[in-house]
Amino acid sequence: MNSELQDLPCNKYGGYSDKHQAVIFIVCLMIQYQIETRQADLEDTSLWDEHIDVEQLLDKDPRAAYRSGAVDALQTKIIRHCRPVIERFGLKSQDKARTLDEYHRMPTCRLRLTQVDGQIQPLVVSGPVSDGWGPNGLHATNFTNIHVPDGIAYHPSTDLWIQLDDDLLPPFIRGEIKSTDGKRYFFKPNDTDEQFLRETNILLKIFELGLARKIRTSNIAALVYTDDRTNIIGVLIEWNDARQIGDMMKTATHDDLARWKTQVLQSVEKLHQNEIVWGDVNLGNILIDADSNAWVVDYGGLYNPRFVDEENCETKVGDLQGVQRVFAHLAWEIDNRLTGASDGAFNHS
Template structure:
């Protein structure tokens, strides 16, 4: 990407037929950049920039480099604003969750001026900033249940992102996934409450895993706590216990022997059967939602629902049938015949 662009991390991206928008973090500031084909035409009704827009639109699904080129096309007119509003400063410590999700935010509209694309600063749109902020109010029934059961509540200002020692400047602007409490070494996986339905589903499932019906020898995600906004009125997300030294099934399977793959398939299918016996569905079944720990055991993770193309048919989302379809896909991915027939459900 162009060297004139300051370091940044992509947060959100939308590309419609007649408009586009992207949100980035750069040096601790958030920028929301948007355009419409009407603004690209300008008063002279010139189609040159519109044609460029549609050219990107046609190629972006098939050409991996088209996405990066389109990002650069949208962001290059914003460089002067980015350098002015987010000046380069030494980043000594990673941000807290409170700092990261409540940054100063700037809105820039792209429009045609004198035949070229130019950025224009606009007022902040509260509806957009709201959509970028993970938040569920405390009176939510599932949140109230978690608190009544003694789930730890940790203020977002007390949780910081964990970065590698050789982290680049742009890494400080990535959405925090792995966090720890200030002054402590225990790591957690952070999941923000961006989609309330998904958040409630996962929290409800993880609360059920705290019961005696799901002992510690069941390899599933475990709830580590709730992350609260510092106003004490709402929840930012949840913490999942971190599986140290793990990698996703997709990576682990690349060089694993057949016997190891068969073991993982048996473990995954047995875990899902125990979930189904308790009337719990996994939902988003795919290799990325299986972790292999250093002991070679397969963990089933991510209970927020949804489904990925090619793994579970949309009409089967959130059903036991969908889980079984996804399991068959995982076994096919592992290049083994179906295992654990005794665990299959009828």
């Protein structure tokens, strides 16, 4: 964030704009804000002139617009105009950790910039009020009709702590989280119903079948609930210190790659035997542990078109196609490292 806001711990997590309006989403001092700017309110101001200039840059070359700093500079000015309201509503201090429950229940405030006596002022449209949706869409899904096998643990969101490196609350709560007793977990949030339910149902099936004892894959530790055990806002997965396979390419050999590929194919075969489709074959979803063994993780679905053709998305064929292409890409990376080549790009076709 611009130096003018360094003492105001704000974190942007989204937004959209066109020639007539713009919306920025930020988290600041334990409140999430939706800040709107509209042509009808600001048309005769230098701020709106800058908005039009930025929109023209975005239309021409979005990446260049962001790299130039023009988008960030405009958003910083918009947030600065809202500073009086943010400081009035925000907490005056923050601990270095917050519970997941606090994050989930973070109140939302809608602001709109308008003109009052020729001065740009923030208008409070609504809030702050807790509406059950945390930043980036974190919310609860009722699990009354979801089959949850016996033995699955439930963990309250009030007993899970978000780890902060500074005063900035992250816009996405995904990854390391700790319980009150200090145990580490990997937290997967309920931020998109379809993908979250797909992954959770697969993790529950893996648990019920005992597959996590037979192959190296994600093992669910608990469902995370708020209010009561039917309202699920995420899942806890047993912590794994393994590294993404792509991070191993500086030292990996072709022999390493062959062994890891065999291990991944064995895991995928076991999944397929139990009618489970991995569904998201990707460099980030193959992990290598301290004993140099390969793990298969992440069942959220979707696909990476670099490795899986669209028509094979979330199919057994797609899983196998993806594994072949991922390891072909990694072999190409090793070849480039050994030969000193740096030009060109991998072509999986």
